[in-house]
Amino acid sequence: MSEDPDYLRELAALIALDAVDDVERARIMRIVGSAEDGDRQIFEAELRAVREALAGISEATATPPPAALRDRVLDVVSGQEQTAPADEPEPVADPEPQSRRIRYAWVAAAAAVVLGIGGGVVGYTLADRSQPAEPSQAEQIFAAPDVRTTTGTVAGGKASVTYSPSTGEGVLVMNDVPRPEPGTIYQMWLMGPSGPKLAGTMSAADVAPSTTAVITDMHGATAVAFTVGDAATPDKLISAPVAELPLS
Structure with a gap:
């Protein structure tokens, strides 16, 4: 089945950052396993990109991000939760995929933020990544x-x-x-x-x-x-x- 590329990138970031438990990891791999070949390639490419970003800090000291940056991420998450309609009836069909997508998206953002160097943030985002001329x-x-x-x-x-x-x-x-x-x-x-x-x-x-x-x-x-x-x-x-x- 076809999957949203951005969704697959978020899932790949979660796996690479080890931000899921064993049950969620198995669920993600089932999603990837049932995806089309092109979608799986997107997932695998994103997985490599995040791992390469992690590799870039192998000789650096990782420190927690500034409190202000952490607060901004939490504010965004809080805003996402508040925009959900409070009185909307729960759908009869399985609501898990959509709710899971929302949670995965913000967990991925938060997980990326905690990888800091000297009070900054590792040079990786889901939308903009630079590629080194020679692979490490x-x-x-x-x-x-x-x-x-x-x-x-x-x-x-x-x-x-x-x-x-x-x-x-x-x-x-x-x-x-x-x-x-x-x-x-x-x-x-x-x-x-x-x-x-x-x-x-x-x-x-x-x-x-x-x-x-x-x-x-x-x-x-x-x-x-x-x-x-x-x-x-x-x-x-x-x-x-x-x-x-x-x-x-």
Whole structure:
């Protein structure tokens, strides 16, 4: 079936920003799966665009947006709710698609706003995106034909790894993962038949409300595991994994 292109772009932004729960994610993927080929291509292109915007902050510190900007978004959402007729009878037909579209649109806007850099906002909008002359390493990963994503929970926050088995590279995105305690670090390990291999570490200074990092040399890995290590010996495994994201 044919879908509104703007609607599909909003759904793609929600998936890329990890702004939906598992039930909503499954619902979105059913919508995309039943869409026409051209519509699916629109969704996939938007998904790559948002992920590329996220990749652009992989070496920056993400901070919450200014309070004034947040208030403006909330004012718009409030205005959208107030314009809905209060006494309009509820339709007999399934009203979910339209109400879902309204909610998804504003959740997408709010989710985009919270990705800030130094009090500003990441250079991504649904209507206007610039494309770099040369794709970055992360952008090449997102554009790989065999790209896939695994998600999970890390220390109460959310984490996802979007990776390409053929290139052996991936992009880690963490949202709302708390900073490690003083004197400790987060360690990322590639788990495989030959045992754990250190993929990188994150100190408190490296962890922000939204944090991204590129992972390389993933060939043969079956999972990405997270442990809490000693900052004095960052390459030493001293605890059991606190989270593990399987790689299929």
